[in-house]
Amino acid sequence: MTVLEQPGAYRPTPPPGWQPRVDAAPLLPDAEPYRLLGTAAAAGISPDLLTRLHRELVRGRRYNTQATALTRQGRLAVYPSSTGQEACQVAAGLVLEDRDWLFPSYRDTLAAVVRGLDPVDALTLLRGDWHSGYDPHAHRVAPLCTPLATQLPHAVGLAHAARLKGDDVVALALVGDGGTSEGDFHEALNFAAVWHAPVVFLVQNNGFAISVPLAKQTAAPSLAHKAVGYGMPGRLVDGNDAAAVHEVLAEAVRRARGGGGPTLVEAVTYRIEAHTNADDATRYRPDSEVEAWRAHDPIALLEEAMRDRHLLDDEGVRAARESAERLAADLRTRMNQDPVLDPMALFEHVYADRTSQLREQAAQLRAELDAEAADAGKGE
Amino acid sequence: MTVLEQPGAYRPTPPPGWQPRVDAAPLLPDAEPYRLLGTAAAAGISPDLLTRLHRELVRGRRYNTQATALTRQGRLAVYPSSTGQEACQVAAGLVLEDRDWLFPSYRDTLAAVVRGLDPVDALTLLRGDWHSGYDPHAHRVAPLCTPLATQLPHAVGLAHAARLKGDDVVALALVGDGGTSEGDFHEALNFAAVWHAPVVFLVQNNGFAISVPLAKQTAAPSLAHKAVGYGMPGRLVDGNDAAAVHEVLAEAVRRARGGGGPTLVEAVTYRIEAHTNADDATRYRPDSEVEAWRAHDPIALLEEAMRDRHLLDDEGVRAARESAERLAADLRTRMNQDPVLDPMALFEHVYADRTSQLREQAAQLRAELDAEAADAGKGE
Amino acid sequence: MTTAVGVDTARKPATMAQALGRALRDAMAADPSVHVLGEDVGTLGGVFRITDGLAEEFGENRCTDTPLAEAGILGTAVGMAMYGLRPVVEMQFDAFAYPSFEQLISHVSRMRNRTRGAMPMPITVRVPYGGGIGGVEHHSDSSEIYYMATPGLHVVAPATVADAYGLLRAAIASDDPVIFLEPKRLYWSKADWSADAPEQVPPIGRAVVRRPGGGGRRGATLISYGPSVPVCLEAAEAARAEGWDLEVVDLRSLVPFDDETVCASVRRTGRAVVVHESTGFGGPGGEIAARVTERCFHHLEAPVLRVAGFDIPYPPPMLERHHLPGVDRVLDAVARLQWESEWTEGSAV
Amino acid sequence: MTTAVGVDTARKPATMAQALGRALRDAMAADPSVHVLGEDVGTLGGVFRITDGLAEEFGENRCTDTPLAEAGILGTAVGMAMYGLRPVVEMQFDAFAYPSFEQLISHVSRMRNRTRGAMPMPITVRVPYGGGIGGVEHHSDSSEIYYMATPGLHVVAPATVADAYGLLRAAIASDDPVIFLEPKRLYWSKADWSADAPEQVPPIGRAVVRRPGGGGRRGATLISYGPSVPVCLEAAEAARAEGWDLEVVDLRSLVPFDDETVCASVRRTGRAVVVHESTGFGGPGGEIAARVTERCFHHLEAPVLRVAGFDIPYPPPMLERHHLPGVDRVLDAVARLQWESEWTEGSAV
Numbered sequence A, B: 001m002t003v004l005e006q007p008g009a010y011r012p013t014p015p016p017g018w019q020p021r022v023d024a025a026p027l028l029p030d031a032e033p034y035r036l037l038g039t040a041a042a043a044g045i046s047p048d049l050l051t052r053l054h055r056e057l058v059r060g061r062r063y064n065t066q067a068t069a070l071t072r073q074g075r076l077a078v079y080p081s082s083t084g085q086e087a088c089q090v091a092a093g094l095v096l097e098d099r100d101w102l103f104p105s106y107r108d109t110l111a112a113v114v115r116g117l118d119p120v121d122a123l124t125l126l127r128g129d130w131h132s133g134y135d136p137h138a139h140r141v142a143p144l145c146t147p148l149a150t151q152l153p154h155a156v157g158l159a160h161a162a163r164l165k166g167d168d169v170v171a172l173a174l175v176g177d178g179g180t181s182e183g184d185f186h187e188a189l190n191f192a193a194v195w196h197a198p199v200v201f202l203v204q205n206n207g208f209a210i211s212v213p214l215a216k217q218t219a220a221p222s223l224a225h226k227a228v229g230y231g232m233p234g235r236l237v238d239g240n241d242a243a244a245v246h247e248v249l250a251e252a253v254r255r256a257r258g259g260g261g262p263t264l265v266e267a268v269t270y271r272i273e274a275h276t277n278a279d280d281a282t283r284y285r286p287d288s289e290v291e292a293w294r295a296h297d298p299i300a301l302l303e304e305a306m307r308d309r310h311l312l313d314d315e316g317v318r319a320a321r322e323s324a325e326r327l328a329a330d331l332r333t334r335m336n337q338d339p340v341l342d343p344m345a346l347f348e349h350v351y352a353d354r355t356s357q358l359r360e361q362a363a364q365l366r367a368e369l370d371a372e373a374a375d376a377g378k379g380e
Numbered sequence C, D: 001m002t003t004a005v006g007v008d009t010a011r012k013p014a015t016m017a018q019a020l021g022r023a024l025r026d027a028m029a030a031d032p033s034v035h036v037l038g039e040d041v042g043t044l045g046g047v048f049r050i051t052d053g054l055a056e057e058f059g060e061n062r063c064t065d066t067p068l069a070e071a072g073i074l075g076t077a078v079g080m081a082m083y084g085l086r087p088v089v090e091m092q093f094d095a096f097a098y099p100s101f102e103q104l105i106s107h108v109s110r111m112r113n114r115t116r117g118a119m120p121m122p123i124t125v126r127v128p129y130g131g132g133i134g135g136v137e138h139h140s141d142s143s144e145i146y147y148m149a150t151p152g153l154h155v156v157a158p159a160t161v162a163d164a165y166g167l168l169r170a171a172i173a174s175d176d177p178v179i180f181l182e183p184k185r186l187y188w189s190k191a192d193w194s195a196d197a198p199e200q201v202p203p204i205g206r207a208v209v210r211r212p213g214g215g216g217r218r219g220a221t222l223i224s225y226g227p228s229v230p231v232c233l234e235a236a237e238a239a240r241a242e243g244w245d246l247e248v249v250d251l252r253s254l255v256p257f258d259d260e261t262v263c264a265s266v267r268r269t270g271r272a273v274v275v276h277e278s279t280g281f282g283g284p285g286g287e288i289a290a291r292v293t294e295r296c297f298h299h300l301e302a303p304v305l306r307v308a309g310f311d312i313p314y315p316p317p318m319l320e321r322h323h324l325p326g327v328d329r330v331l332d333a334v335a336r337l338q339w340e341s342e343w344t345e346g347s348a349v
């Protein structure tokens, strides 16, 4: 039997022998998003996990505000903030093992940072560079992906390849509510299910694709309901409840690792800031809606639950904030240094074997740069 | 309110106000395909409908065998037979009103013929011509579509446009089980649901995409289960039960016409012949499987049910067969005539406004043809 | 689109973005079958605000925010066109049109042919294209060759405010599918223009001499379109100092291609440089240079040269100035047009 | 891929299809990271039977029937390459590769660059391409320009049985993504060839003179690749009767492009015709003619001419002979290479 062979895979059979199909019921998400904080079950969460989540949430929020500030100073070309979505980002960044892979979408630099990336590296693309900034193999984080949903089949292919090689590796792929409308979303989920690949898909449903609200994006009961159409479980979770997101993801990762195949998780959250610094969100949504979501803030939710269990006090909050300020200060300092770029690098990595055409063009640019330098020299 | 506004469209709301979503339960298909013939409910089907279905099934089968024979005589470039799937083809061809539109896939010439197209016109593309053969507006049948699933968004766009214009038009779009894996399937169903467009999608699940069995195509409980992920009802039907397919489609068409939005129907059937005359099906499936399905033949099923109700006797069968033979004889005769093709037509319809480049090229071909003709003249 | 006689409408500075928006508005007002659709085109008015106000004026059914799926957008537009509508599709950025290529190549470009004229595809696909705006990866592609090489499409690229309006109106009015390439970095370029009495511009398929010149022994033709036209004009100005007299031809449309205007200029000047932002290898310049050479070979004093982007993925904002064909590179190419041989051999004029 | 010394393996007639299949087999045997995936490539062995036997020999995990979704196939191949595998993807027909263009353009071609070499994309995409086999609509496209114009890809097209084997092995071994264009109508062309001691062929990027010639005053170069190479050879043979001596250059790869070999020939003959099946406007011939002209201008007695498919959607089987560049059209073009001017003006050689 190959890894491609599905247990109980369906093949039409004529009556009276209709072959039993997979039962749909266990694949369907609950009607209400799963929530942990503020429920009785919250008492069971490990204090250590809560403390880590809290620290990263606070740092994550600060990372977001700092990055946005850097756009105003011209230090970032553009920044899509994940303010309000830190619970998803942090849970995604913490839930994987070292050997696992994270496939971020363009908004998910925070998840990559939580996973261990240097923030300056994580922001390289958004700073205005063409390259990923980091070696994807170093932290097993795929390059930031701008064409929406195209990273999802990559995650499936990688997870499948790892399984073929006998490696115990899970891929976690992030996508937005808008991205679920792309054909690549569909094809990726289908390949994952057919190949039984160890992938977890996390949809951060933040209510908008730039200006387009969810109601114009889908008519589905929930995005998690899409799972059943691929034969994988769909899970709906409160995306502002860091503990709940972490638990649901951890369970899905466990399942994938154990050979149970892929899972689709929809985390319901909200994009508090505009789409990016270049966007004007007042054009398409009322402030009151934003305010209502601010009242369901992921940090506040977690702090309340931790204080209830006496796992956090003012001192703990202060410590987390200080750590966040150090992160911000460091980011500020280092992003304020101009990166050193060599224009000749434009030709360096296009091909493993550089074509003679590119050699000619590189020589042309080299000559131009030399002439420029000589001119500048004369000017002195 | 615009036609785009969904009643009860979902927009995430923070707790405690989780907005009620569409209920998923009514969207889910039954576990077993719907069947009518041989059940008590069959007594309620109008004798007239059964007679029409029967006549078309018998003619349809003969059309299939004749077209396959024509490939052996080199009169068709290729023929993808719908033998075994006639119940789906006939129901799709009969269920629409005149003003409605049919969007066939490349295997669905029979549905177009049942809808009223001249079989010779319907086979034009497969004969080796580049054009649709028929004016799509004449019978409201879109051109045969070879790139799989690409016709689905067309159907959605057309149905949406009709609705915007206030016209009472439904589009019925056909696709195969393999075609459901394409991104276009996903995007079309999503647009249809969001726009509440009057479209019915009929998946003929015939077990194979060329050689690839359903188990390698999907891990879903059924293809009809995909519907819930778009927020439309999914229906599963025995695709060899013509009456059941017709009823399920008619209901979906009625719903679409009444403003109820789209439906996804999966008809479970079987491709009795090879993929096309160029294919060798013994490479990928056992004869025993084909034999099992032959025992569930759509014509036999219908004849049995009709005889039970005394709606069909030997005479009726003979009459249907005669009609089928006439169709076949006419097809044979006319397909055996070489079509008259003018090479200059290659340039005629590329643009409404022909470019000067094409004028030059047309002149070149004209000159070549004239020279050829002159040479041939000399040879006489 | 005709200018009302006697109406002396004051011409004021307007941006290309404004002219494009006005063209959409006027087309929608003139023809109820014109529908705009795309990502964020409705409530937001598009990420470049080109469609601003359309949803408000004409309703969401005429200017529609679609789900986020480019193949779906173009595919449904095909269906709408089949039913007699005139869809105007916005692709948010050049590189995000790629998911729609199957619909474009296999259907939009071929449907008229396949149905022998019964199903024309009067679809306009607006593509904000090209670089120079500091966009991150995938936001600055020059993808025109993919469209040019697909028979059945018209490919249009305006370089001026008046053309932006006139060509977009013509594109929407055309019964052929038109890829309308909007040079992003000219969106905020300005010219004196009146929305109420827009200038008449030549039809799609006609090139225009933007700067006459090229007479005498030191003449040459710069052939360009879209965002590179202003670069060529600037280069021509700078070239005067070196004693060159350059004529600048703005193609305006790549398909149909105006051989007549281009070749008339090149036959007169005997030298030509094609300038565009797209990568050079396999890019539009190859076609242009080849066809000009086929038609003007014996008038040429030098091979037709090309100044193009390098054959690399579009670079990051911080390096894009090294990639984009600028005035210096155009002048360098002009300098390589073998002027010496002319002096020594004394052939031309 | 080296020929074992001393093994005198009998060369027998083999088809290009067989050589391609053997190349896949040998590549899979030599390197366990080579994986084949696509529609119907497993149990069926592909609709052209190129992958026949691979699933049986190497198991379904190495030669995999995928779901029917080309973007998904190429997109998952990207992920597999990220994890160190060497995927060989089969697109069932040229036109059915279009859904995968976003993955190709935005990822496959750029991933190495974007990651500064950390994530190479050693993916081979096999595309059965071109016409002449009586295929219905969408089964005969020549789509090479889309690939050529995308920096980061190599584009290869074999014209002989030996090249089919050698180039496919080289493509799979390459760390760069290679679009491997298989000329459908040469699948059943035959040559004496030994699978057990395949000939060494020049590497990707090297053109080859398939028929030397072009000396003397009646010489010219035919430049071609893939399915048009046999047409050029036939034309060259026929041209002898008219007193022409034609050299035939087989490009073998469009990217990288072998300027050296091509220009060496053209500089010697002074005349050239580019021949390909793809549409002419915006097609590969424009690039080829333009770059040859840039490099050989003063050696040219006539403009480089192009013989290509018309600028129309690929025609139906019954009319394809009128579209395909055949021997007559090549000879017509050769006749237009301004031989008279040579006689009257008496310039060359």
Ligand SMILES: Cc1ncc(C[n+]2csc(CCOP(=O)(O)OP(=O)(O)O)c2C)c(N)n1
Residues within 6 Å of the ligand: A107, A146, A147, A148, A175, A176, A177, A178, A179, A180, A206, A208, A209, A210, A271, A275, C039, C068, C092, C096, C099
């Ligand atoms: C294929 C593609 N189409 C369009 C875009 C332009 N675009 C960038 S972000 C965005 C909205 C994404 O919405 P969503 O998926 O919900 O993610 P979010 O921004 O909410 O994180 C769009 C349309 C793109 N990047 N890629």
Ligand SMILES: Cc1ncc(C[n+]2csc(CCOP(=O)(O)OP(=O)(O)O)c2C)c(N)n1
Residues within 6 Å of the ligand: B107, B146, B147, B148, B175, B176, B177, B178, B179, B180, B206, B208, B209, B210, B271, B275, D039, D068, D092, D096, D099
């Ligand atoms: C986009 C696209 N990819 C591949 C093909 C080649 N192809 C033709 S038919 C076919 C199988 C279709 O299977 P299915 O959708 O189940 O329809 P069926 O043949 O069973 O009617 C394939 C892969 C195609 N026509 N279009």
Ligand SMILES: [Mg+2]
Residues within 6 Å of the ligand: A176, A177, A178, A204, A205, A206, A207, A208, A209, A210
């Ligand atoms: Mg979103």
Ligand SMILES: [Mg+2]
Residues within 6 Å of the ligand: B176, B177, B178, B204, B205, B206, B207, B208, B209, B210
């Ligand atoms: Mg099928």
